[in-house]
Amino acid sequence: MSFGPPPSVYTASAQSADKTRVRRRRRLLGGVAAAVVAGALVIGAVALWPSSGDDQKNAATVKQAPDEVSETHEKPPASLDGELGVQHDEEKLTSDTRYGPGLWATDTLAVRGVRNRLEGYKYTPGYDTTAWSLTLDGHLCATSRDMTADHRTAVVVQPDHSGGSGDDAVCDEVVMVDLDTGKKLWQRTIPGADFAYVTNTNLALTKGVVAIAWGHGSAAYDMANGKKLWGASTAADCQDQGYAGGRALLALVKCGRSGDATYRVQKLDARTGKPRWTYQVSKGVQGVYLPSADPPVLAVEAGDIDVTDLITLDGTDGHRAATISMSGYEPLCGASVSYFGVLDKCPGLVVGRDRLYVMSKESFGEDEPADRIVAFDVEKGIMKGKFEGRPFQNVVPLRADGDNLILYRRSMDTIRPAAVVAWNSGTDKETPYLYFHLPEDEEPPLSDPERSHIVYAHGHVFFAPREMERDDKDAKIPVLSVLGVGSVGPKH
Template sequence: MTQPPQPPNEPPQGGFGAPQTPPAGGFGAPQTPPAGPPQQPGYGYPQAPPQQPGYGYPSGPPAGQGLPPGQPPQQGYGYGYPTAPMQPQYASPQQGGNGGKKFSTQTQIIVAAVVAVALIVGGGIFLVSGGDDKKGDTSQSDSGGTTGGDKGGEDQGIGGGGKEKAPANTKATVGFQLPQPKVTDVTKLDGSWLTDKAYVKTGVYEIVGYDKAKGTRLWSIPLQGQLCAASRHMSKDYKTAIAFEASKPTKEQKYPQCNQIGALDLNTGKLMWSKSVTAATGGDEPIRFDEITLSGTTVAAGGTDGGAAFDLNTGAERWKPKVATDGCYDKGYGGGDALAVVRKCGTYESPQLVIQALNPTTGAPLSSYKMPPGVEYASIVSTKPLVVAADVGDTAGDGSGISDFFSIDASTGKLLTKIAADAEKYAASCRSTEVESCQQLVVGNNRLYLPTEEHEGTGDYGNTNEIVSFDLTTGKPTSDKADAGDRYTMFPIRMDGSNILAYKAPPYDKGGQIVSIDGATFKQTVLMENPSDESVREAETSYSLDYAEILFADGRMYISEVMASKPTTTTLDDKRYLALSFATG
């Protein structure tokens, strides 16, 4: 899709360097949490064994909470926060508070067409794309991959493997805050990763590495144009891939093409290589990309011009788009521990989608599964096991992109089971314009873990929800059930061995929590409780959780935006940060 306009100016003086002093009434001086041995986060931290989550991105559970009488609304989490995604790449539906409905696919496409104007009129509100907190040997989540039955916690095949443990004191303090960059137009800022030394975040025309504890600037990788897509995955030696625009915008070229692919070494802070590619039979014009992923040493990028792949370490082309006689092209790829593609065939009026498991070195299909007729978009939730989400016949009715999940045998292309996901019951979403974009759901233990839609709790006010699961072999719901508790809503952010790590969005008077859910018993263990001070709480809840990137590892949590627009003069802007970190001590 056409990228949003990018600002010609660089970040404010000092960029995202040393911790900034927040505005009056903010957190005060940033805390410096004690250093500790880094552990696997999601969204770009290598873990073993690598597997796919779905977080597919945090996308489901509406973060909005009910408010008691007389309590003023707060930004984010569904109160007083725009619920319409206003940018093509982020056209994934938001879940408004109190179970608000999402937008239809058609509405998403229409909204995408007017995104720039809408965002400017919207007064600089940032919509965030979830980042999936996955892990990886190139995977953002740590799914144990153990086969589970349909007895939930009673299954003896699940258990162990989790690396995240509760500290002696779960009370967290603010680690550091990164200021919002000054931009003059809508700017895409998605992409965040964790290495053993750095928290890495996309900035304006650069990728920046920060000290994990102090937030001080370690290095910067300059880009010739603004980033337009970032891989959720990393290699074991902290390498990843991005797509970015060919240049900065000018009067003559206000919307530069997203046609540059690059590989980043996040350990050294270097751009290892960057290049464009032309179609095998399509002339000399560089092709455009909408998204990018990584599996092993294969960088795969896709879009409406087709797909291409490169060697992560050298940039050598592994395959490039071809004009097929059957009209088929690679729309987009899912990476991580395996590589899969959504291949689009047929005509605009009558599309046929094919899901293929690929040889990551040659691109040769290992198996193929034809999606049901009439499915226009499909999203890859996980590549190993292979799980796909789609809105069959636009029956979801809420624009979530999900009416059903398809569990596919990657070796044969046989459908193992189809899981109906009633949009009235389950909260997760996938952006129809991107193949690897699902949020707030994960795959592990041969199960699909989903948050339910929020509903009234047992208290006098406030909503709540649960995390439940489905067996990927039988398609049946298991007995797994984790309750968020009154006035909290929760969603998975990644797997940790066979355990599920989840974020609990707080009520109006509390801080958020990170919990570990035992894969066998579904018992919850609190790993982190964020401060309930008003200024800190307002900053934490200023992020739209249907889009925010959340990383957690070794007692440190990072939450960040993936979109910025021109600031307004309202006081809301004073409480917004590009990224915010918390740490237990």
Template sequence: MTQPNDGPPQGGFGAPQDPPPGGFGAPTPPPADPLGKQPPAASPIPPPPGGYGSPPTPPPPGGYGAPQAAPPGQPPQNPAYGYPQAPPPGQPPTQPGYGFPQGQQPPTQPGYGFPQAPPPGGPGMAPQQGYGYPTAPMQPQYPGPQQGGGKKFTTQMQIIVAAAVAVVLIVGGGIFYASSGSDEKGKQGEASSAGTGGEAKGGEGAGLDGGTEKAPADTKSKVGFQLPHPKVTDTTTVHGSWVTDKAYVKTGVYEIVGYDLAKGTKLWSVPLTGQLCAASRHMSKDYKTAIAFQDGKPSAEDKYPSCTQIGALDLATGKLMWSKSVTSAASGDEPIRFGEVTLSGTTVAAGGTSGGAAFNLANGAELWKPKADANNCYDMGYGGGDALAVVRKCGTYDNRQLTIQALNPSTGAPLSSYDMPPGVEYASIVSTKPLVVAADVGDTAGDGSSISDFFSIDAATGKLIVRISADADKYAGDCGSTEVEQCGSLAVGNNKLYVPTEEHDGGGEFGDTNEIVAFDLTTGKLVGGRADAGDDYTLTPLRMDGSNVIAYKQPPYDKGGQVVSIDGSTFEETVLMVNPDDEAIRDAETSFSFDYAEFIYEKGRLFISEKMVSEPRDPSNSLDDKQYLVVSFTTV
């Protein structure tokens, strides 16, 4: 049995991957002016790690919305984010905050993101560029994880944590309102027109007028049902949830269960030979989807079963239509271990460290599987939905090349190819139609989001349309550190990429807020306009609804969450749901960490569920909140 020389060791879902070179360092102080305007870079090539895009020092402790006390006798701190601040004595007025409408400025002070007038000193001095242009390198920092959209683990730390989880699970088994699409950036690819997943759903349903989700007569919701936290003795993945016309379907322990939409009563259960380790976020129109699961339950002989089984689920009838494993030339007689699975049309595509394989959704017929390759190439994983695309890795450990390919779903034949730039160890597919890819180039994001840049690619030709720089200190999108189709808090539609900003000071005395902004996928420029979360709330995209964006508002400590529909062009918000302020209900809703939970809103119902569960906390401890597998809210 042989394996690709450069690939990480085989393993199922969550198996450790090769960490990029270099460790994560101790926190270092930020530069004197982290938001200062700097001269433009000499070329559009991304800076080395620790450069532009590195995060500032972590914000003070406390979850989003937690009141920050002002010093005794002092006025409240943190005036409205982005509004003009009072200048120090003897200093000229400062610019209005980036991202907010700019009033008429004197000719010598254009708004952020635009060329500045020559500085004092006359000719010969290079004019400074507006905020958002490449800046002088900052030292890398290690911000710790925080509640409610704060900085997350670094990429290296995510991989280390994934490795630790794998030992348990699988071992062997604000606002960047500058022109990010500047002329320099735009020249990296030829201009081309392009059509139109808590998780974003990519471009699915995009291009329609408006959406199907309408505001109810009364937006105040009530609790639909709550499902208890399952009893487990070890960390267990329960990733995977879907909504049909009759059922809410959720992964459990060694089973997948369909629940009544309104009551939460069990309608059916599909037992699995082992624990689920991957699930497609996509469904066919008749409610069929794909899963990957282990080949058995832990035993004395095999404590960590491998993730080798691919199956198709009929979510309408509650039946496992088929399940099977495959081998490859690289693995001999040993079944391939998979880490991800997706669905595009009638094609089920599964990827892993041994390569990929594809099956017919209806009957499980094998469409293609890994083949021996002289250049150690293999399919890391696939993006599904309206089209099918793959992230393909070739080369040796110290000389890797990632290629993004649009595929023929029936044959696996490449329709086009785009080579990612040097310094990209992993890449994630945000959307397949249009084709949008996220990557942490040179490991410069620094916040564990795995995103320093977005790549808008012409799927027909493989040419780069535009590369969009996304400062991780300003944007809050997130992709898996090693997974191909695990991006969340993003949405793609209307030839736009909708991205939330990081939290920042709000306009009130206490609390933070953020916005959703959009990039044009042809020009790479921000389109103008934004959707505001409002003081003490954090706004995050869930999915597209036609040309609208469905988003969830994470609430402050004393309020319930909200669901809104955002017009994809005007950014006008329509409230669809307001959850109760009652303390017990608030506690249930906010017991889920947004980054590690699944949020689904469909036709007046919101479902929030865990992706992973562990041994429950001590129920006798009054300080421990009650834990749930699922909570739901409804206005129906």
């Protein structure tokens, strides 16, 4: 079975760009490598953060409807010492790269998308327990970053068309899955998806709706029963490239050919697909990403192949609120694997309700922070605080939680562990959640947001490589697929 469109200049250049990005972010630590036993997880780390008292009161839990996109509230666990709770390996890897485009976390499971299947793993300290496994009709083409409050998500699949007249590389099947049980709730063939490939298909969830676009057409489905709600044909002059979901649905519309294309962003009525407002992106912009629908945030490539600016919009009428230069920052929009739906995924950027948080570029000075996370006011675009890493210990923004940012800081040695921390940019208070060490051989790729999914939810942090490759010296050695860490104390 083929995976993606037939080989072309586009796919070859995308793969070359991926390798260049990975090389750019790899760095040698010289003599500061951690002296940690390979494959072991060190617990009982020394606490290096002061307690922040009651700064967790800022994010009260709000009860959500089952079909809303999940927004969980976190609180510090009883113990800050981390223990291994999930460690699953992929076996029988061929010489080809095996891709892992999805990672979701419920209160009891880590769910992983790999190749042509989804699997749920129980959080069980000391054990590798597979709760369920769902084999799909073909390779995963696109995944949502989100799930519903009752733990459902959708994926786009590239089914096997080899027995018919269709293109074997077309991604024309959408599947809704219960992440608690692994049950396939419904699946539909997407009409008119003749040019939907793994390189251009994007998927988003908002309340009650699954929306898919591939630059040559679009389709939206009722989340409950799979009924098609609306869509666009390939004949239109302007086409939806993809969507950002969550509390609202935002569409990126492209008009014209790549050389002189123009873009506009629209807030849609999710049930009908009709625009509520439109923002016209300036001419000359080469690319646009949608890291957030509510508040609306655009990441634009203006005169460069990298993101040059963030543009925040007013959610009521779509007028521009602020422009934030990304000089010196790395939002990493589109910088991970260049397929599986990248339009709304920026692993170096997190958007909260009134703050956005972005990673700075790396610094390699021995006495300088490896990088920092800077908070900006969404409405005004002004800086509202910064959280600095430590020498050779990068910090990565993971998700917003009320007024807090939950972030990850990588380890450096047995004395300085990795950590998950909640940071309030308004008060500059830091609340530690977990201290732990990752296995030494796995720590560099797992700590790099371009090379690994990193998800924190319900007191657990999970790491999953975006790509898995076998060891050429011994192809029989399994390759790590997902690793999870939680508190050794009583569960909250």
